[in-house]
Structure formats: C-alpha cells, structure tokens
Amino acid sequence: MPTNATALATQQLAEFLAMLSAATDPGAVARIAAERAARALEAEVAVVLGGGPAEGYELVSSVGFPAGRVPGADLTEVVLGRRQLLDVPGAGKCHTAVAPLGDPVPGALLVARAGAEGFTPDEGSLLRGMARVLELVVQSLGRLSAERTQAVQNARLLASLQERHNLLNQLSRIQRAISRRQPLTDILHTITASAKELFADDEVVGLRLRDPDDPAMLILVSQRGMRPQLAREIWRVDVEDAGATGQAVLLDDLVVMERYADAEHGIPQLAAEHIQAAMAAPVHDNGEVAGGLAVASYRGRGYTRRDRETLLVFAEHVSLALSDHRTREKMREAYHDALTGLASRGLFLDQLEQALARAARKDAPLAVLFVDLDRFKIVNDSLGHAAGDSLLIAVADRLRSCLRASDVAARFGGDEFAVVLPDLGEPEQAQAVARRITEVVQAPFVVLGREVFIDASIGIAYREEGTTGEELIRRADLAMYQAKRNGRGQTATFRPAMQATLRRTLDLEARLRRAVEDSAFEVHYQPIVALADGTVAGVEALVRWRHPQRGLVTPGSFVPLAEETGLIVPIGLLSLREACRQTAKWNSVRPGRPLTVGVNISARQLHQPDLPDAVARILAETDLDPGCLVLELAETLLAEDPDAALDRLCSLKNLGVRLALDDFGTAYGSLAHLRRYPVDIIKIDPSYVAGMGRSAAADQAAQAAITLGQIMGLQTIAEGIETAGQLAALRGAGCELGQGHFLARPVAAEEADELLRTSF
Amino acid sequence: MPKTEAMRAFGERRWAGVGGSSDLDSRRAALAAATAALAGDDPRLLLVFGSARYDPEAVLAGVGEVAGGVPLIGCSSTRVVGGHDLVVVALGGPGLSAVTAAAPHAAADRRAAGSAVAACAVDPGDRPHHVLIMLTDGVTPGQEEILAGAYAMVGASVPMVGGAASPDAYAGRTFQLHGDQVLTDGVVGALLSSDGPLGIGLRHGWRKVGEPMIVTKSSGGDVHTLDDRPALTAYLDRLGAPAAAYEDPAAFETFAQVRPIGIRRRSGEEVRGVSSPGMFGSGGLRSSGEVPEGGLVWPMEGDERSVLDSAADACRDAVAALEGVPPLALLTFDCESRGRLLGDEGVRAELARMTGEVPGVPVGGPYTWGEICRTRGINGFHNQTLVVLAVG
Structure with missing residues (x-):
C-alpha cells in the first residue's frame, strides 16, 4: 500500500494532540510542539517563535540547530515571507513552511526540511492544525494555572478541566474516524456532531461543500440542529447567498456575525428562524477552499477568541478528511477494479503472497481458483458494453457471496476473475467453493430487463512447497483452460500434464495464426x-x-x-x-x-x-x-x-x-x-x-x-x-x-x- | 574458523582494520583482536564490541597493551558480525580524528545523557566529513529520549549512527566502554571526523503482512489495542501464530522476535520489536520504542533470504554514498533479532554477503538491541534493522 499522505497527517495530528495534552507547563508544550512537528513532517528543523511583525520575533523553542547556533534573523525573514529557504548546518538549504500562532502565544510555528521538494498542501494543512492545537493547549494551560491559584475545589477549575478534556475527546473522535477510513459522510457527520457537542451554546452546526457540478453552489452535506424542512429549503445555495459560510468561502477566512438579523450577508430563511449569531470557517481540499463549517445560535451571544480557534481547528479537520477521502479514492482506484470493486491483479498477488507465507508456516492447504465466464462475450457483443458491465458487477457480487471474509477475489480484466482460498481445512473445500461459484453463476441474471444465462469455467490450483503466487495463478489459469475445453460450466484441477497439453495447443495456435496470415487454407467441395x-x-x-x-x-x-x-x-x-x-x-x-x-x-x-x-x-x-x-x-x-x-x-x-x-x-x-x-x-x-x-x-x-x-x-x-x-x-x-x-x-x-x- | 582474524585497508592518509577473536580469555582476546586491527601507525579511534561474558575491565586492559591512550568506545554485544566473540575496529592516520564522550546513569535523565554525549559534536572542527557514533545500553528504557537529547544538542549538523548494547543470555549484563571506563546504563559516543567521505546505509529486510492496523490505544511503547482488539491477539491472528504463542509467554517471545511491527511514516515504515512479554498478561504488546496512538502499524515478517538481501543492500547503499571513493571499512550495527533469525550459519552467510559487496574491505560491528541512524529529519531510532557506516 503506498503512503497515504493525508491519512498520515491525521495520524500525526492525533499523536501531536496526545503528546501536547500530556504536558504540564507552557515551556514544555513549546519544546514538545517543536520536536513533534519536526517528527511528524520528517523535518530537520522546527521552531516556535513568539511575537509578531511589529514587536519582532523571539525564539521560544527550537530543534534542529546545534546548541547556540539558532539563526534568529534568518528565521524572522522566513516568517515574514521574505525568504523561502533556510540554511541548516548539516542539512544545507532547506524548504520552509510557517503557520502563524494566535493568542495566547502569538508568533509562528516554522519547520524546515532538506530535499528538492518543498512542503505539500497537505503538510501545510497539518502544520496549521498543529499550530491550532498548540494555541488551544497553551491557552487551556494558562487558564488552568490561573485558576489553580484559587481554591482547589473551585468549580471553575473543574469546569475548565472538563472543557479541555471535552475538546481533546472530540478531536480524537474525529481523528479516529478519519484513521479508521470510515465513509466520508460518516466522518463529516462525526465532525458536525462533535462541533455541536462542543459549541453547546450554538444550536445549529452546518457543513457546506462546493457542488462538484457547479462550484459556484454550496451544498449542505451535514448539519445538526436544523429543522429538516429548513435544511431542505437551503440545501443548495449560491455561494454569494450562503450566509456566514458563503462569506468564509469567498474570503477564505473566519467570518463572525454576532447580530445575524442585521448582517449584510445573512441567509433570510435563517434570520426568519431567529438565528441570532453565527460564525463560519473555510475548509480546504488540497489547499483550495472547498466549503465552510458554520455554527449558529438562536440566542444572542458573542464568540470569544477561543471559540473562534476551536472552530478553525474543526475546519482543519474537515480539510484533512476531505483530502484523505480523495487520496483514498485514488488509492482505491489503483488497487481495485473500478467496475466491480474487487481487488486488482496487483493487490491480489500481494495478498496471495502473504497467504502463501502463512500457509507455508502452518503447512495448511491453500487454493487459487481462476474463473472465466462462458458466453460473456456474446452478451457483451449482442447487448452492448453497458449490459456487459452490469453483468460483471452482478457476477462479482455473486462471487463475493460464495466466499469467506478471509478469501480474496479479484478481477483480472475482461471476464476473468481469481480467488484465493487460504486457511482451507481440507483441500476438497476448494472444489466445494468452485461448485458453489458455478451454481450461482449459472442462475439467470437479469441485465437491462432481459434474462441472461452464462456459465463459469473454473481452474483450481493448490499450493505446493515453494510455489510462488504467480506460478499458482498460472497453474489455475491452465486448469481453467482445460475446464473450458471440457465444456461450459466445468471445473478442472491443475495437473502437471496440462502443461504439456498446453504447449501443444499453443504450438498449434501459433501455426494456425501463421496459416491465417499466409492464407494457407483450401476449400474442398462435396457435391x-x-x-x-x-x-x-x-x-x-x-x-x-x-x-x-x-x-x-x-x-x-x-x-x-x-x-x-x-x-x-x-x-x-x-x-x-x-x-x-x-x-x-x-x-x-x-x-x-x-x-x-x-x-x-x-x-x-x-x-x-x-x-x-x-x-x-x-x-x-x-x-x-x-x-x-x-x-x-x-x-x-x-x-x-x-x-x-x-x-x-x-x-x-x-x-x-x-x-x-x-x-x-x-x-x-x-x-x-x-x-x-x-x-x-x-x-x-x-x-x-x-x-x-x-x-x-x-x-x-x-x-x-x-x-x-x-x-x-x-x-x-x-x-x-x-x-x-x-x-x-x-x-x-x-x-x-x-x-x-x-x-x-x-x-x-x-x-x-x-x-x-x-x-x- | 581461526581464533584471530584480521582485515585491513589503506587510503590516502587514512587506514582501517578489523580484528576478531574468540579466545575465551578476555584479556588475550582483546589483545589479539586489537593487534590484528591496528593496521598502521597513528590510530585515532578504536571501537570494541564483545560478548558480555568477557570481563570488560580485562578487555580494556588487553586493548591498552597495544593501543593505550587511543580514544576508545565500545559495548557488549550478544554476538559480533562475523561470528567472533570479540571484535576491534581501528581507524587511524592523519586524515582522521575522533573525540569521545560518555554519560553515566542515563535512565535517570535520558535527554540529559544524550545531550551530554552529543556535546562532543557541537563544534566538529574543519574536516569536511563527520559522523556521531553513539552507543547506548539496550536495557535502558526510552532510547528515543536519549536521541532526542542528542538531537537537541547537535541538531541536523551531524549524522548519527550507532546502537544499543545487547546483553549476554548467560551473563545477563551489558556494558559500555569509554577510554578506560566501564559503564552500565551509560551512553558513550565518538565524533568521527574525516578528510574522506562517510556513507550510511539503513535496511531492515522485513515485509508487511496484510492491511494496516490502527493503534487504538497505546501509551509510550505499550500497545494495548489494535483495531480496538487486544493488541496481542490482533497481532498473533494476523501472523497466523501457533496456539502456543497465545498461551505461553516464552513461546510468544520466540515467535515475536522475528516478527516486528512497522509504524507508517512519511518516508516508509519504522520498525519496532514487540517480542518483550512484558504486557503478555494484559493482552498487550510492549515495544522498545514509542508506538503512537492513532498511528497505523503492520505486523511484519521476514525470512533468511530477505534478511540477507537487506544486509547486502545496506552495504551497497553505504558504499554508494561515498560517491566513488573506495571504502576502507564498514562499521555495522545489526539488530540482534536479525542475528537470531539467521543463526550461526546465517550470520556467517550475512558476513559473506556484506564482504561480497566490498571484497577485501574489513567489516565489523555489534548485534544491537536497537539501532541508531539519523541522516534526514529528526527521527533516528530503529529496531530490527541494519545500519552500515562506510568509512571512505
């Protein structure tokens, strides 16, 4: 499986959060943040700087420079955007990425990495996510320390601890959903549900994404707390008319409307519902604005800096989930047959090799079935490719129904399928599975409203000492070939003698092809x-x-x-x-x-x-x-x-x-x-x-x-x-x-x- | 195999030698190995690796007889590359120099120990090529913290290689050597600076089994659950372990020694050994390095062929990094579990694969309980891996 950068980013944000949450003082938080940021991005250097452009930046914590040789002036230049590359002793000229830090630690989180390539948008998103988490953790630590000076039993302290705990819990929940590769819609619902729990004062949470068919429109893909009728009414709106969310998308920035009724860009239907205040943050997909996440309240309220930062953190998570989903789709395309969803040949071979290694260890039987459909071509030619495709999808479904969770089925292209049956109790079980497959394929299919009858020819090959995956597939293919010669819907098990027969047949085929090229045929006539x-x-x-x-x-x-x-x-x-x-x-x-x-x-x-x-x-x-x-x-x-x-x-x-x-x-x-x-x-x-x-x-x-x-x-x-x-x-x-x-x-x-x- | 063996190579103002001995007497073994390793005048750094059955004081005395006062670091090693019981790697000539450092009681403050040793590399001098060789105690937990301390001190300015001392099953102890000092729970290091290039190779030779698993609960190196299932069962199920590995901690240990887990990282997977039965009773896995919660891991497995192939590959990578300058020596830090998978015969085959890549070039080093290799980024601690330093 190739590295999936965004899923990795999610995982790393989870780690980052967990590590920072364990720290007890802001100094340690900054040091851990720098170290963890460098680790997550495999960067040579990570630096936490305090201050701002007006008063200047100062070093809070850094990792990657030899002791006493941190180039403060160069770092400031990078943060101010005046230079992209940073000289790092031992690593040469490094690409940089910067995420600004807001209150309570205004400044910047900077990373630098050697190598020809700069940081990707995904990595930029991860860095911003880390910056948000750093702000939140430092902020809650600051409040904790202020409140610790009061009575230990102080209810506010408990509330504050609880609040911090809640935030971390909700973020972990989202990260886990992304890591677990749940369906995108589930992840997005998890995000809106988490936001709703955390923004207890806001009754409504909505997530809008650009309509893939018309990017000028925003679609409400997940929401909490909205009347179903209202949600349907404003399900798809022009970005210009999409209230706080639309503005967040257009400005690519956080938008706060604390007097919704008077807001220039409010959605009239929401104002009519007596929404009093709303706030929205943009979400990104691979660096591009892809939509917005909004919270809204039926009661008048203001949004503190912490509220705003929390929403930004949530929006970063939506961005991660979106990018991850896209990457995952690409990965799935690469490893699965797009039509049937079965494994591709590459993935099949990989899994077969693993199953073979396990079977060898346990000295257990393992079989590969090579399945070829009989008469598929006729259906495809006579009813068209769409019918052929539907038939293949239906065959794949039936094939799956014959298999256990541990079995792997693949489509090799055309009407060829392969199945690996690991962990066979008895070798005969493979025959039984083959019979079952033949039976389910023989049952009529309804394609484009017509009944279609096909058969499956199946070749079976069993693992032997030292057989490789490729060899086993080849043997099963050979057996399938024999099965086909025996007639439709037949099953054959590989025997070494088949190789000789195949050689003869291949030889004959080659000669026949040549004969066609040479027109080496005569026509005789019987009166x-x-x-x-x-x-x-x-x-x-x-x-x-x-x-x-x-x-x-x-x-x-x-x-x-x-x-x-x-x-x-x-x-x-x-x-x-x-x-x-x-x-x-x-x-x-x-x-x-x-x-x-x-x-x-x-x-x-x-x-x-x-x-x-x-x-x-x-x-x-x-x-x-x-x-x-x-x-x-x-x-x-x-x-x-x-x-x-x-x-x-x-x-x-x-x-x-x-x-x-x-x-x-x-x-x-x-x-x-x-x-x-x-x-x-x-x-x-x-x-x-x-x-x-x-x-x-x-x-x-x-x-x-x-x-x-x-x-x-x-x-x-x-x-x-x-x-x-x-x-x-x-x-x-x-x-x-x-x-x-x-x-x-x-x-x-x-x-x-x-x-x-x-x-x- | 002869009791003492020597391999030597000479370059421009630099030389290297490796001497090995299996003499049962500590002092004699060290003397013989050091004598064999001293290929030329002006030795600049000695690296000594030997079974913890040897008396470390006597080993130092033996080496001292022929190379007294030469900067020296070393550590115990369950076995040494090449099948001897003790090996001395000597590097010398005016084209090389070395500074060494040591820190005791690492467990008390691992970061501080790492920083203290790495301090010798903060100002590396004018030679164009440097590497920080670090040797830690494999029994000390939290090895990554030691490296984090070292990185905090030197940053990316110098690459790091090394490994963690492994104990002897019979003697049950480890040691580290620094000059005339013997330490346990210590960190020793040497900054090697050279006019010639230094190349580093890193390979592990394990392959991933199946789809990745999510670390759903972990703390530090203790993995409680994978995919929300008890980590032990999830790991054993995936690898198709025999029944005994589920029931008997010793059987589990034997099974897991050659089946690490790989943590997904941006540049590939980072290997972690999980054979410690420390969490067996509670259904978890214990790793010698951190396994982050929320991360993705794969159980891994390998066989003799893949391990041997990786040995050749790591040597080839290290030599390739010399950019055409012929290697004088290969210093190897090979995981002890790889050695165990290979067995005595396999270990000899591994040496043959390594020397096959660099005919005539001396090769030597310990089998370690954790390997150190930092050439890019900040991460540098590895498990069940082979690190090769080619001295050009």
Whole structure:
C-alpha cells in the first residue's frame, strides 16, 4: 500500500494532540510542539517563535540547530515571507513552511526540511492544525494555572478541566474516524456532531461543500440542529447567498456575525428562524477552499477568541478528511477494479503472497481458483458494453457471496476473475467453493430487463512447497483452460500434464495464426446430389488447412481451436470468399440451373455483428447470385443467444441468401428452431442416415424428419450417405437431396471441375 | 574458523582494520583482536564490541597493551558480525580524528545523557566529513529520549549512527566502554571526523503482512489495542501464530522476535520489536520504542533470504554514498533479532554477503538491541534493522 499522505497527517495530528495534552507547563508544550512537528513532517528543523511583525520575533523553542547556533534573523525573514529557504548546518538549504500562532502565544510555528521538494498542501494543512492545537493547549494551560491559584475545589477549575478534556475527546473522535477510513459522510457527520457537542451554546452546526457540478453552489452535506424542512429549503445555495459560510468561502477566512438579523450577508430563511449569531470557517481540499463549517445560535451571544480557534481547528479537520477521502479514492482506484470493486491483479498477488507465507508456516492447504465466464462475450457483443458491465458487477457480487471474509477475489480484466482460498481445512473445500461459484453463476441474471444465462469455467490450483503466487495463478489459469475445453460450466484441477497439453495447443495456435496470415487454407467441395435423378444440384464447401508438415488437415483437427481463439472468423471469411468465387466461376459456364454452395458458419461468426455486411461484400465482390449461397448453421449454435441469432439471420435472409439448419435432429428443441428461425433447408444428421435400410426404427425417424421438412415447405438434404441401401431408403422416403461418400467425396476445386462437367 | 582474524585497508592518509577473536580469555582476546586491527601507525579511534561474558575491565586492559591512550568506545554485544566473540575496529592516520564522550546513569535523565554525549559534536572542527557514533545500553528504557537529547544538542549538523548494547543470555549484563571506563546504563559516543567521505546505509529486510492496523490505544511503547482488539491477539491472528504463542509467554517471545511491527511514516515504515512479554498478561504488546496512538502499524515478517538481501543492500547503499571513493571499512550495527533469525550459519552467510559487496574491505560491528541512524529529519531510532557506516 503506498503512503497515504493525508491519512498520515491525521495520524500525526492525533499523536501531536496526545503528546501536547500530556504536558504540564507552557515551556514544555513549546519544546514538545517543536520536536513533534519536526517528527511528524520528517523535518530537520522546527521552531516556535513568539511575537509578531511589529514587536519582532523571539525564539521560544527550537530543534534542529546545534546548541547556540539558532539563526534568529534568518528565521524572522522566513516568517515574514521574505525568504523561502533556510540554511541548516548539516542539512544545507532547506524548504520552509510557517503557520502563524494566535493568542495566547502569538508568533509562528516554522519547520524546515532538506530535499528538492518543498512542503505539500497537505503538510501545510497539518502544520496549521498543529499550530491550532498548540494555541488551544497553551491557552487551556494558562487558564488552568490561573485558576489553580484559587481554591482547589473551585468549580471553575473543574469546569475548565472538563472543557479541555471535552475538546481533546472530540478531536480524537474525529481523528479516529478519519484513521479508521470510515465513509466520508460518516466522518463529516462525526465532525458536525462533535462541533455541536462542543459549541453547546450554538444550536445549529452546518457543513457546506462546493457542488462538484457547479462550484459556484454550496451544498449542505451535514448539519445538526436544523429543522429538516429548513435544511431542505437551503440545501443548495449560491455561494454569494450562503450566509456566514458563503462569506468564509469567498474570503477564505473566519467570518463572525454576532447580530445575524442585521448582517449584510445573512441567509433570510435563517434570520426568519431567529438565528441570532453565527460564525463560519473555510475548509480546504488540497489547499483550495472547498466549503465552510458554520455554527449558529438562536440566542444572542458573542464568540470569544477561543471559540473562534476551536472552530478553525474543526475546519482543519474537515480539510484533512476531505483530502484523505480523495487520496483514498485514488488509492482505491489503483488497487481495485473500478467496475466491480474487487481487488486488482496487483493487490491480489500481494495478498496471495502473504497467504502463501502463512500457509507455508502452518503447512495448511491453500487454493487459487481462476474463473472465466462462458458466453460473456456474446452478451457483451449482442447487448452492448453497458449490459456487459452490469453483468460483471452482478457476477462479482455473486462471487463475493460464495466466499469467506478471509478469501480474496479479484478481477483480472475482461471476464476473468481469481480467488484465493487460504486457511482451507481440507483441500476438497476448494472444489466445494468452485461448485458453489458455478451454481450461482449459472442462475439467470437479469441485465437491462432481459434474462441472461452464462456459465463459469473454473481452474483450481493448490499450493505446493515453494510455489510462488504467480506460478499458482498460472497453474489455475491452465486448469481453467482445460475446464473450458471440457465444456461450459466445468471445473478442472491443475495437473502437471496440462502443461504439456498446453504447449501443444499453443504450438498449434501459433501455426494456425501463421496459416491465417499466409492464407494457407483450401476449400474442398462435396457435391450435393438430387436423389431423384442423380444430378449435382450444389456443393458444400469444406475448409482444409494446408499444414507444412502434416499436409491437408481436416476441420475436426483445428476448428475447435480456431473457435476458441477467434481465428475461425478470418478463416470462415477466407473460405466463404473462396467458395463464392469458385461457385460463381462454375455458374458462369454452367448451363441450366446454377449450383448452390453451402458454407458453414460458426458460432463466433454468427455473433459478429458485422457478419451480414461481410457476406454482402463478398457476394458483391465475387458476383455470386445470393440465392446460390446457403449458409449452414449448426442447431446447437442457435441455442447460445437466440434473440441475437434471430436478428442476424433475418439480416442475412434480407440479402437473399438461404439458410440451412445443419445436423438437424441433434439438438433439443429442433422443431422449435424450425418454427422460430427463417430456415430454408434442413440437413438430416448422418446419425439418422446411418441406420437406414437396416432398422425400421431408423427408417421411421429419418422419414419423420423428411416429412416434417416437407410439411414446413423446406428442402431436405440427407448427410452422410455411405451405402446404396441408405440411398435407396432415402429416395423412397422422398428426401430431395443428399450428400455422402457413396455419392461423392469432398474434392479440390480442380477435381470438382471435372466432376461437375460430367454430372449434368 | 581461526581464533584471530584480521582485515585491513589503506587510503590516502587514512587506514582501517578489523580484528576478531574468540579466545575465551578476555584479556588475550582483546589483545589479539586489537593487534590484528591496528593496521598502521597513528590510530585515532578504536571501537570494541564483545560478548558480555568477557570481563570488560580485562578487555580494556588487553586493548591498552597495544593501543593505550587511543580514544576508545565500545559495548557488549550478544554476538559480533562475523561470528567472533570479540571484535576491534581501528581507524587511524592523519586524515582522521575522533573525540569521545560518555554519560553515566542515563535512565535517570535520558535527554540529559544524550545531550551530554552529543556535546562532543557541537563544534566538529574543519574536516569536511563527520559522523556521531553513539552507543547506548539496550536495557535502558526510552532510547528515543536519549536521541532526542542528542538531537537537541547537535541538531541536523551531524549524522548519527550507532546502537544499543545487547546483553549476554548467560551473563545477563551489558556494558559500555569509554577510554578506560566501564559503564552500565551509560551512553558513550565518538565524533568521527574525516578528510574522506562517510556513507550510511539503513535496511531492515522485513515485509508487511496484510492491511494496516490502527493503534487504538497505546501509551509510550505499550500497545494495548489494535483495531480496538487486544493488541496481542490482533497481532498473533494476523501472523497466523501457533496456539502456543497465545498461551505461553516464552513461546510468544520466540515467535515475536522475528516478527516486528512497522509504524507508517512519511518516508516508509519504522520498525519496532514487540517480542518483550512484558504486557503478555494484559493482552498487550510492549515495544522498545514509542508506538503512537492513532498511528497505523503492520505486523511484519521476514525470512533468511530477505534478511540477507537487506544486509547486502545496506552495504551497497553505504558504499554508494561515498560517491566513488573506495571504502576502507564498514562499521555495522545489526539488530540482534536479525542475528537470531539467521543463526550461526546465517550470520556467517550475512558476513559473506556484506564482504561480497566490498571484497577485501574489513567489516565489523555489534548485534544491537536497537539501532541508531539519523541522516534526514529528526527521527533516528530503529529496531530490527541494519545500519552500515562506510568509512571512505
């Protein structure tokens, strides 16, 4: 965690207060003040000077100069603002900061520090805070000593002691609230409540801050003692009309209105409420005036110097809280994912290393889970980034609900999350947590009013002797990768063998990428035959990878990886373009009915919003009649995001292309798909065809599919015809078209040339 | 390891030597170490560190045999850097000079004792480089007050290094040496002035564990509550301590010796040891230095590697501050708890890491109960830290 300067300032003011409060005489107070100021600001020099510009300054206490060598004249020059740098023996030229001291010790508190940088606004604020505390402590000591000369049982002495005690208590309360990093609003309420308790004669305390959207307006962010209705009425006012507070902001100084009704800048509503007196002090955020803190009374009263100083001390505390809040926000941004509030990768790693060290000490099991959302991209692409963001926030919430306070969850970016599970009683508990996460992620999310279903793939890796945090994350990531390969919503535990598999896969991926760059793909064509007369009605385009070592590789060996890596999109477009070009070429010389060409479209492609545009472009480029292009879609891919799929399919249909439902009969709800989507052709899955001609049941199933197609006015193509028996059975069942090795194997374009020439 | 060992280095009008001995006889050990350390003529300052098992009077007599009248300061040390039982660091030549001072009965008025010793540095003379070496008694509470007294006297005019004498577990005592005087509860110091540069390095080697905790109640070095929980439990919970550390003061002490706390300061964290079981019964932690209420602290932990790395880093920092002038010697003030974490083997490894940074340069110093290093600002008291003074 980086040093948070302002929280540190608060802490140091707390220390300063505690140390000074323990002192019993003003001499000791000045010495302690100088020493503590130097300590808090890590300054070489701190000096308390008495006096003023008129009568001159004299040294009260100093630290940092060798005995007898305090440069009085130089110090005066600094206090009077005539010089910024001070020569300090042993430390060289030092930057200085000065806070004036008022009664009862008029003078200045000065610090000087070596180094290239001067004091920051935060540090200036801290120094001013210290000066205020010094005044208050000396003042109360002075009163105590005067009153001690009277009877020991003097009630005033007791009251004075009580008053001092109260002030210190209230300031400690505020400092603690800031140190504890309570929410800013709580801290501000603590400040107004403390001020209200301390200014017992003032019934109203209000804190106004500049409106972030319009700095000319002041907003009442915390108040005590005001009628709720009135507070609402004057909740947001122009700085010019904001009474004592507004004036304090404009003048950057304490403003006192002891006859409120006659005050030039009073707020009419407050005057109407019979407010008699008010006083306000400016508050700062990083050195800039950011608002004001006011007290007001319904009874006539005057404000003593002590009252004024007390309000200034409170206002300094508001300043500290504001600056601290801002710094904290920045820190939080740096260490947490802004969207989900989960830890960032850096923070996660830090906490993981600590947990690992603890686990090693206790020899306790520890696990890291790597969580990757399945289908997140589809939601993000189809519903937009806002939906994606809402989904991630919701997932983070559910993830948290599965974890204990000691577990740490992080978002690594995108849809990747990680969890460290320290202090596991049994290693199996990690599996249970992973299962729970899978379950909660599987439950439907409602995003922008729509139900969305996703899954989580989870990899688990356990601590072993000597594993580092990075290594453990890498292993969990690897296991997640394996889980993803096993299907959606799966969990896998890291095994060393996964590394070898990954290496092979990475190798394959690298080659595939190169192949895309080199366009090392060929399109082969399998004729689709009219079963009634044996003529070729069309072809199905099938992509092959021309592998440098393995020769032509069939899609089954590389398409899953291409899907996973997104390479399927460029590969798909390559083959679509080539298939269209080739078919247009055949058709340009082919008499009679033109050939159709079936091209497979993958899930990734279907979820590319620009797919219809790409298809239109290719049709235009290749001059293929859109009616000749058949886009073949697997049934299962329609289940992924039905609404988005429907939109896209309609756009494609509008181009004039036709759509075929591939592998018909293999997905749940085939019939529903037929009714819902604008499909023109069904391709009967080879598993139906395989049993035909051998079993009555298979014949009946295939027959049902064909009849269904006929009833719905769709063309039917039987896939995977291997035997004469199957061909005869299909022909008998009224199936219109067919393809399979028995009819013709897929062949390169040149061979297909020959085949097509002879077949019609 | 031989009983006596010597390392020497020579610069322009300056020289340094370190001699170590493990002879069981106090006088013989001191004589051998001093003889080995005296690398040249005109010795200007001797620093003597040895186990409190040695008879300090006999140690002074042994040194006196070969270097009578040479300004000398020293203190007891549970062990000395390098694994010997006694080490003498000698600095000499016309390019160096030293003035020493001592104050007895520090506990009675710590500020006054610190001021009295630092007074020797108020007028440091014309040489361009100075450092005030201070040795206190680790058993005396309120070490920071001693330093505050010293700073009140010299201010920022001279940097300070040093440490607090550590006792011997068997002998159960500490001592400080000044000239021919033996003190306990004393403060001794030497202003070392040199024509050559002096570089200082400071590292601790501990790492913070988890989020910071707020010191919700403390007085001086006694920490009552952290995050409003009894400090002892909060600290042990955060560090995942074994059950025995919660129940048995001795087990707690052993556990906490190598797990200090870090107080957040503007320039980083200030380390404080909390292994004293003085507050164990009331559920609190006792630190050897002040732990301010309202402050933020982290429990810290380390391992052999981090401690050894910090040794090399501190030496490197000290040598870097010489700005190219080759070091003649490294004077080290290493926390005793670091030595305890390392063990005998580790201590030798630490010396190897230190000498690895400055091959051929003598290295020596005590393992202390609190370290002193003030180069910037006013704060100068440290715990569980290594301070290295490179003499160029």
